[in-house]
Each structure stands twice: as C-alpha cells, then as structure tokens.
Amino acid sequence: GTDIMKLLKEFHAKHYQTNKMKLVITSPESIDTLRSYLTASFGPEVFNALPPPLPPDDNGSIENLPLRTDTFRTLTYVNAVRKSHKLHLMWQLSSIAGDYRSKSSSYLAHLIGHEGPCSLLTSLKSKGYVMGLTAGVGAAESFTNNNMYSLFTISVLLTDKGLSNWVIVADMIFKFIEMIKEKGVQEWIFDELKQVASIDYRYLEEDDESDFVE
Numbered sequence: 703g704t705d706i707m708k709l710l711k712e713f714h715a716k717h718y719q720t721n722k723m724k725l726v727i728t729s730p731e732s733i734d735t736l737r738s739y740l741t742a743s744f745g746p747e748v749f750n751a752l753p754p755p756l757p758p759d760d761n762g763s764i765e766n767l768p769l770r771t772d773t774f775r776t777l778t779y780v781n782a783v784r785k786s787h788k789l790h791l792m793w794q795l796s797s798i799a800g801d802y803r804s805k806s807s808s809y810l811a812h813l814i815g816h817e818g819p820c821s822l823l824t825s826l827k828s829k830g831y832v833m834g835l836t837a838g839v840g841a842a843e844s845f846t847n848n849n850m851y852s853l854f855t856i857s858v859l860l861t862d863k864g865l866s867n868w869v870i871v872a873d874m875i876f877k878f879i880e881m882i883k884e885k886g887v888q889e890w891i892f893d894e895l896k897q898v899a900s901i902d903y904r905y906l907e908e909d910d911e912s913d914f915v916e
Contacts, residue, residue, distance in 0.1 A: 726915040767851045787860035795852045811838030822878045831864035
C-alpha cells in the first residue's frame with residue numbers, strides 16, 4: 703500500500719521552507735520593539751530570509767507542481783452524506799500569486815460562472831441539469847491557492863436529471879471553455895471587471911487588524 707506518512711514527510715521537507723513562509727504581526731508596540739521580539743524568538747536570520755521562489759515557467763506543464771500528476775486526469779466518486787449531487791472539475795495550475803495585475807483566473811471564473819442570458823449556467827438550467835454553478839480559485843494563502851500552486855475548480859450542483867446526464871454536463875462545460883479559448887481575451891470584459899474591482903476597493907469596509915494576520 704501507499705505509505706502516507708512517508709509521502710507527507712517528503713512533501714514537508716521539500717516545500718515547508720522558510721523562504722516559502724510568511725510571518726505577520728500586529729501590535730501597538732513600535733517597529734523596533736517588534737524586531738527585538740522576533741530576534742529573541744527566531745534569531746537575527748529571520749530578517750535575512752531568502753526571497754520566495756517564483757512559480758516555474760513550465761509552459762503549462764504540471765510535472766513540477768507539488769500535487770502528484772497521477773492524482774489528476776482521474777474520475778473519483780464520493781458517496782454524499784446529504785442528499786445532494788455535485789460535480790467538481792479541478793485543474794492544478796502554477797501559482798497565480800504573481801498574476802495580481804491581470805487576474806486571469808478571475809476573468810475565466812467570471813465567464814464560466816456568469817448567470818446572465820446565453821451563459822453556461824443558463825444553458826444547463828434550461829435542460830434541467832443543474833441548480834447552481836461556481837468557478838474559480840480559493841482565497842489567497844489557502845490550500846487551493848498559494849505560492850506553490852493554485853487549484854481552479856468548477857463546482858456544479860446537479861439535479862436528479864443532471865446526475866443521470868453528468869457526462870453531458872461535463873461535455874458542455876469543456877465546450878464552453880474551448881469557446882472561450884477560441885474567442886480569446888475580450889478587452890471590454892477585462893475593463894469592466896477592472897472598473898468593478900476598483901469601485902469595490904474604493905468603498906472597502908475597514909477590517910479589524912487581526913483579520914490581516916490570521
């Protein structure tokens with residue numbers, strides 16, 4: 703069988719390094735006082751950490767990413783405890799941490815998860831296959847989105863009819879993605895998303911300091 707502990711230790715040794723980690727502190731103390739606390743706890747080398755590694759320029763290859771390739775391109779069935787039917791499609795990508803200016807994953811998530819006329823969701827609903835659909839990557843610095851890799855997921859809440867025709871649902875999703883590739887990036891859509899993001903940031907509510915260090 704598979705030695706899970708061995709795999710975890712190998713993963714930890716390879717990826718859990720100081721130059722891939724972050725330490726954030728919030729305090730009413732002065733910067734000099736905080737630096738003295740850190741030096742006392744971790745030593746002076748804490749301020750001389752190596753820069754974080756950049757995502758590999760692998761031209762779309764997933765061979766150098768942390769999650770094993772043999773766990774992808776597979777079909778997995780899971781018995782649900784609740785009476786609900788869901789279809790999850792997942793892609794492992796290079797980290798999108800450096801993609802904050804163009805936000806390509808947000809652009810793609812917007813198109814796939816759009817709920818307006820002629821959208822993928824509308825087409826699936828018209829056939830009685832689905833009740834809902836979401837797409838995108840997780841929050842920054844999470845298991846699904848970090849400096850090592852990002853997972854782009856499309857999650858579909860299926861009806862009973864959709865469960866019986868999940869292959870057709872998956873095929874419609876892949877055809878929609880292919881259509882996006884053929885059309886290419888539309889500047890007007892990007893500009894629209896950029897404007898909305900700018901408005902959201904301008905009227906951003908003030909958060910508690912502790913939220914920034916969690």
